[in-house]
Amino acid sequence: MTSVRVSAPASTANLGPGFDTLGLALGLRDVVEVRVAASGLEVEVLDAGAGGVADVPTDETHLVVRALRCACEHLGVSLPGLRLRCSNAIPHARGLGSSAAAVVTGVTAGYALAGKAVDAGALQLAAEFEGHADNAAASMFGGLVIAWSESGRFHAARLDPHPGLRPVLAVPAVRSATTVARGLLPARVPHADAAFSAGRAALAVHALTRDPSFLLAATADRLHQNYRAPAYPASAKLVDDLREAGVAAAISGAGPSVLALTLDGIIPAGVDVEGFEVTELPVDLDGVGVLCG
Known part of the structure; x- marks a missing residue:
C-alpha cells in the first residue's frame, strides 16, 4: 500500500481515580492522509485542534511523522518520502488525548502501509511515546479501556461502556x-x-x-x-x-x-x-x- 487515510478519536483519561489506568474514547476525530513519495517530506496541517496552525511543526518533529516512522522501522517498511495531510479536530493541550490520537494515527498508518492490522505491538509502540497506555489504548480500541504495564510492556483490556453514558x-x-x-x-x-x-x-x-x-x-x-x-x-x-x-x-x-x-x-x-x-x-x-x- 502506498497511501492510506486514518482516523482516530479523542479520549479522556483517569475518569477520576483511575490515574494512568482508565480511558474512554470520545466521538471527536483527527484524520491523517499519508502518501508514500519518491523523496522528501511534506506536512500540510489544515487545522490544529483549535490551537493555531503555527503551533504545529511540519518537519520530522511532527508527532504523526515520528510515530509513523517508528512503526515502519518496527515493521521493516521503507519510506523514501512522505506526504501528510492532517485534519485535526481534537483541541490541543486540553486533556483530550490529542497527542495520543496523533501517535495512534501514525502507528496505524505504518501498519496499514505494511498491510497489517493493529495489534499488541502497535499499542506498545504508541504507549511508549507517553509512558502510559490509557489514552493511546482508548484511541486505538475505542470504548472503555483498563491499561497497565508490566516489565516494560504495555497492555490494555477493552470493555463496552454502559449505553446510557x-x-x-x-x-x-x-x-x-x-x-x-x-x-x-x-x-x-x-x-x-x-x-x-x-x-x-x-x-x-x-x-x-x-x-x-x-x-x-x-x-x-x-x-x-x-x-x-x-x-x-x-x-x-x-x-x-x-x-x-x-x-x-x-x-x-x-x-x-x-x-x-x-x-x-x-x-x-x-x-x-x-x-x-x-x-x-x-x-x-x-x-x-x-x-x-
Missing part, C-alpha cells in the same frame, strides 16, 4: 501542559488516599459498564486532582461545583478540560460554566480506523 466536556480557552501537571504530583501519597482511590477505581469500572448510579461515588479521587488544582483553578472549581450539584465530574486527563459523566447530556442550570465551551461528545466505540488506501 452521555459524556459532556467543558473545554476552557487556556491550555495545560502534561509535563507541568505531572510535575505537581508528590513522590508519595498517604496510604489511606491510595486505598481510597483503588476502591473508587474498581467501582468506576462497574459504574461505567453496568450501573451508572454509582458514577458520582466512583469518580471521586484523592490521588492526583487536588495536587494539580493550582495548574487550573477554574477547572478545579468547576469539578467541585458539578459534584456538589450531583454530577459525576473529574478533570479530563491532565486537564484543563472538565469531564461530566451524565445520563442526560445536561449540565445543571445553577452551575457556572462561563469561560468554558460545553459540548456533549458521544462515546466512540470503534477506535482507530483505516478509512481508505
Whole structure:
C-alpha cells in the first residue's frame, strides 16, 4: 500500500481515580492522509485542534511523522518520502488525548502501509511515546479501556461502556501542559488516599459498564486532582461545583478540560460554566480506523 487515510478519536483519561489506568474514547476525530513519495517530506496541517496552525511543526518533529516512522522501522517498511495531510479536530493541550490520537494515527498508518492490522505491538509502540497506555489504548480500541504495564510492556483490556453514558466536556480557552501537571504530583501519597482511590477505581469500572448510579461515588479521587488544582483553578472549581450539584465530574486527563459523566447530556442550570465551551461528545466505540488506501 502506498497511501492510506486514518482516523482516530479523542479520549479522556483517569475518569477520576483511575490515574494512568482508565480511558474512554470520545466521538471527536483527527484524520491523517499519508502518501508514500519518491523523496522528501511534506506536512500540510489544515487545522490544529483549535490551537493555531503555527503551533504545529511540519518537519520530522511532527508527532504523526515520528510515530509513523517508528512503526515502519518496527515493521521493516521503507519510506523514501512522505506526504501528510492532517485534519485535526481534537483541541490541543486540553486533556483530550490529542497527542495520543496523533501517535495512534501514525502507528496505524505504518501498519496499514505494511498491510497489517493493529495489534499488541502497535499499542506498545504508541504507549511508549507517553509512558502510559490509557489514552493511546482508548484511541486505538475505542470504548472503555483498563491499561497497565508490566516489565516494560504495555497492555490494555477493552470493555463496552454502559449505553446510557452521555459524556459532556467543558473545554476552557487556556491550555495545560502534561509535563507541568505531572510535575505537581508528590513522590508519595498517604496510604489511606491510595486505598481510597483503588476502591473508587474498581467501582468506576462497574459504574461505567453496568450501573451508572454509582458514577458520582466512583469518580471521586484523592490521588492526583487536588495536587494539580493550582495548574487550573477554574477547572478545579468547576469539578467541585458539578459534584456538589450531583454530577459525576473529574478533570479530563491532565486537564484543563472538565469531564461530566451524565445520563442526560445536561449540565445543571445553577452551575457556572462561563469561560468554558460545553459540548456533549458521544462515546466512540470503534477506535482507530483505516478509512481508505
